[in-house]
Amino acid sequence: MPHLATAQLDRAAGVLLGTAVGDALGVPYEFESRRLPSDESPQMLGGGLGNFEPGEWSDDTSMAMAVALVASTGADLTTDDAIDAVAENFLRWYDGNPPDVGNQTRAVLGATRRRLDAGERGVSRVMREESDRFAEAHPRSAGNGALMRTAPVALAHLDDRDQLAVAARLVASLTHADPLAGDSCVLWCEAIRVAVLDGRIDVRAGLDLIPADRADQWGAWLDDASIKDPKVFTPNGFTVTALQAAAAAIQQTTIPETTACLHLQHALDTAIRIGNDTDTVAAIAGGLLGARWGASAVPWQWRRAVHGWPREGRPSDAHDLVALATLAVRGGRSDRAGWPT
Template identity: 60%
Template sequence: MASATDGLDDVQSDRAAGVLIGQACGDALGVPYEFATPPGAGEAAEMTGGGLGGFAPGEWSDDTAMAVAIADVAATGADLTSPEALDAIATGFLAWYDSGPADIGVQTSAVLGATRDRLTDDVAPGALMTQVAADYAAEHERSAGNGALMRTGAVALAHLDDRVKLAEAARAVAALTHADPLAADSCVLWCEAIRVAVVGGQTDVRGGLDLLPPERRADWARWIDDALAGPAADFTPNGFTVTALQAATAAIVLTPASHGHAGEHLQDALHAAIRIGDDTDTVAAIAGALLGAKWGATSVPEEWVERVHGWPGRTGADLVTLARVASHGGSGSALA
């Protein structure tokens, strides 16, 4: 079982509850503009649906669907570094894959498809999927896509009280589909940033540098500093996990807070993330998880919470509950 985090106070609990709903709202806002024309300067994104998957208005995409599969396991109180938890997450990913998702990344599709083809009753799905991902990375020079980073906010909810364990979990869950070390590094950095935001209310993407291998810390420090300097529009295209992290960071940090008003900054930063363009739903989903952790579920506009929905038949309110359960050490069972 994961270490309990029942020590969260009401404010911290609200921040934890904001992680998934923040991600989902960013995702649904970004869907209509993915690899299309983004909103112009001063123009707000809208949850009109469509996009590459022909989504319904307010429907989240693969980014949040895969995060839900992780959060469902976290909500059982599992240690996400354990083989049993990784098996359960892999099984959740395959259930989503089997549902025939309208949009799925090339690398993720290849890994999940090969895992499904090779999976038998006597094979552990987590170990198999991790090996398939490693084989894919060995055969493809560019395998550090943003597909692991887009879903990693859910991982942070399971280990808010142990940053070292959290870093291990981020790497293990990333490796299920993305074996490139840069993909894992980005997940470690973002999960630690979410943990710091939930626990302390701060935004610090550099805070996890010490959790990375020494030989890559200087590169990541430089990449993050570039994002902090901006402008945000520089970080496109953003299918690469490094550029996606930079884009999300820039959108959050370079968007001024309106007199410190939580809801306004969350909304403004998500619109800024989408205006960067390219992989808009993913960048906004990544940003939304950290913004939700910073400002809390109560900062998300009610109309957004009421509108978002997606696989596997969940609502925005369901995500708030799921994140709250996962962040408090689990309830023994995930939501039905």
């Protein structure tokens, strides 16, 4: 792992925190379960499809946490052991009967659990087989469920963009076998990597990592996200329109001249106002916004409120998000004083 300067470390810590606050802000408005008045900013009101507590994140961040828990050990997410560990965490979350699970993810994880309970071994192998089976039976299976959780993959591989692309596809394919889902994760992870290291937004940075027969199409989709009204990218359950919605919200929200980091708050507002799958689009956008502006750009009220799975004695909170992200970019190592844990 590269040695990160203080500003880079702040931006790395912002990746998970940005994901979670975007998620929790979007929860109340998911699929128009609550109207967001034009003269009000999004609030962490809870409710939504899972009847969440105020500030509680949904499946988007919970599944990202399942990845982050492995990344925080310093694991190489391209290895079989690490992918097994991610798959096991997905099942641990699913076994807890979460209140909101995407249909595709539920189908894959449910089938995986049944096969494992019947005595099969090899959790990631079984899960990937079920993911492939679902994709074969459902030609339009490139849902946004892999993209929503992909942000922590970038933290594990800041030093190698090619390896990051492999890891992003492997983690995506556990539940979403469609190549477009993998492409979207590669693009977003590379954008996060660039934002953490260089402090800039470039959603096109990973186009050269996409297979040549799809790269031009992705370039056109990203062009649309830079110029079209963000509200046209709905419905956004499709991984392409989800990425476009998040990218449009980020790129087309003006960066304030005097306090540039307010862009994080303003762009999340834009993302949620696009509508439809609001928590997922805002979680996707939040991961990249946090990577650009850092944990220090997240308002303290949001930090204090945000919480969710995993619950082991208490809900995970903002401190846990920052700690996991920091460990991931430090190769799983704490300092002599035990920081950041």
